[in-house]
Amino acid sequence: MHNMAKPQGTKSPHTLRLAFLGGGSFGTAMSNLAARNGCDSTLWVRNKRTVKSLQKNRVNKKYLPGYILDERLKYEHDLKAAVQDKDIIFVAVPSSAFRETLRKIRPYLSGQSVVSLTKGMEKDTFSLMSDIISQELPEVNFGVMSGPNLAVEIMQNMPSASVIASDSEPLRHAVQSALHSAFFRVFASDDIKGVELGGALKNIYAIAMGMAASYNVGENTKAMLLTRGLAEMSRFGVASGANPLTFLGLAGVGDLYATCSSELSRNYRIGNMLGNGMSLEAAIKKLGQTAEGVNTIQQVHEKATKLGIYMPITHALYAVIFEDQAALGVALNLMESGFRSDVEFVMPHEYSNESLNAQMNATSKK
Ligand SMILES: NC(=O)C1=CN([C@@H]2O[C@H](COP(=O)(O)OP(=O)(O)OC[C@H]3O[C@@H](n4cnc5c(N)ncnc54)[C@H](O)[C@@H]3O)[C@@H](O)[C@H]2O)C=CC1
Ligand SMILES: O=C(CO)COP(=O)(O)O
Known part of the structure; x- marks a missing residue:
């Protein structure tokens, strides 16, 4: 890797060479951002015809129609040509294709760093993308x-921000200098698990929020759902070795807010379609894009059940989507469930409902 330790804003004698793997909406948007910043940026798309169309029209017609891409962005369908001699390889394929993509690039690696842009969990193994990188590419930064x-x-140049989490300070700086601009700020973290779990778990609550919106719920209800979702995220995060404070940052509450408030979120749209009575299969088909949350609900429901982590919203959503339970009845049960602490890192939730009931009975008898 070249000039990784250069501080942000320093004029570099060597332009960072970047590959972005995955020609969907996110790989396209991020590779475009890097090209516009003056990086040598290449977008790898597996379909040769799509590459030809991108070269000709500079528009990703399927995933980002109507947005002209920077003229300096390059396109490649040959994986070896895309990744060899690069400084950083950003992976933006769905979680279901992440491991297979790393296996394919493995023969062409000679010192490149790898950065995951994927927000999900591998089906059945519950691996996060950082776990998969460590397993498949153990030597890689x-x-x-x-x-x-x-x-x-x-793509609309709306001011935005993101978080790069890595144990490597030079890599954090390189990613910051590659992507940072007046429209896009990149913050740093060394809590890889926390940042990654923030991105994966918020999709669960975006589906819940999309579903709630179909019932025309008010702002109080949305606020409750969002903050109790955040409580579940940080609880699950701590059980997985993350720092709960990370969930107060951009990758936690920031992404939770954005995804739970916007119809641009595919997960929100899936929830909304389900709430309006569409079947899961029909909703996924109609969306025609990646919605990681559908798999994440199943993974987290299973893992939380196994580990005894209290995730009532996730379990309720699982019951509605995968066990055909009526949404209103499930929501009512959620509302009627026992007393809890608001922020358990402030006041630990140490009383079971039974012990609380016993205390209340004792108090009322006095
Ligand atoms: N779109 C967004 O706003 C954001 C997406 N992400 C994450 O980025 C990841 C990718 O999502 P999007 O780009 O939005 O998805 P998308 O649905 O827009 O596109 C997925 C792309 O991956 C390609 N793909 C699928 N299987 C593949 C395989 N086996 N090998 C190579 N390419 C394959 C598809 O052809 C398609 O080009 C997801 O984990 C998502 O959560 C993260 C931040 C924002
Ligand atoms: O992660 C996202 C925004 O930060 C995109 O959310 P969706 O995958 O729900 O579209």
Whole structure:
């Protein structure tokens, strides 16, 4: 890797050479951002015809129609040509294709760093993308990037920010200098698990919020859902080795807010379609794009059940989507469930409902 330790804003004698793997909306938006920043940026797309169309029209017709891409952005369908001699490889394929993509690039690696842009969990293994990188590319310097980054808003130059998490300070600086601009700020973290879990878990609550919106709920209800979702995220994060304070940052509450408030979010749209009575299969088909949250609900429901982590919203959503339970009845049960502490890192939730009931009975008898 060249000039990794250069501080942000220093004129570099060597332009960073970047590859972005995945021609969907996010890989396209981020590779475009890097090209516009003057990086040598190449977008790898597996389909040769799509590459030809991108070269000719400079528009990603399927995923970002109507947005002209920077003339300096390069396109490649040959994986070896895309990744060899690069400084950083950003991976923006869905979680279901992440491991297979790393296996394919492995023969062409000779010192490149890898940064995951993917927000999800591998089906059945519950691996996060950082776990998969460590398993498949143990020698590689890596990071994960996550934050409130709706691709369409990035293409519209709406001011946005994200987080690069890595144990490597030079890699954090390199990613900051590659992507930072007047429209896009990149903050740093060394809590890889926390940043990654923020991006993966918020998709669960975006689906819940999209579903709630179909019932025309008020702002109080949305605020409750969002903050109790955040409580679940940080609880699950701590059980997975993350720092709970990370969930107060851009990759936690920031991304949760963006994804839970916008119809640009595919997860929100899936929830909304389900709430309006569409079947899961029909909603996924109609969306025609990646919605990681559908798999994440299943993974987290299973893991939280196994580890005894209290995730009532996730379990309720699972019951509605995968066990055909009626949404209103499930929501009522959620509302009627026992007393809890607001922020358990402030006041630990140490009383079970039974012990609380016993205390209340004792008090009322006095
Ligand atoms: N779109 C967004 O606003 C953001 C997306 N992300 C994350 O980025 C990841 C990718 O999402 P999007 O780009 O939005 O998805 P998308 O649905 O727009 O596109 C997915 C792309 O991956 C390609 N792909 C699928 N399987 C592949 C395989 N086996 N090999 C190579 N390419 C394959 C598809 O052809 C398509 O080009 C997801 O984990 C998502 O959560 C993260 C931040 C923002
Ligand atoms: O992660 C995102 C924004 O930060 C994109 O959310 P969706 O995958 O729900 O579209």
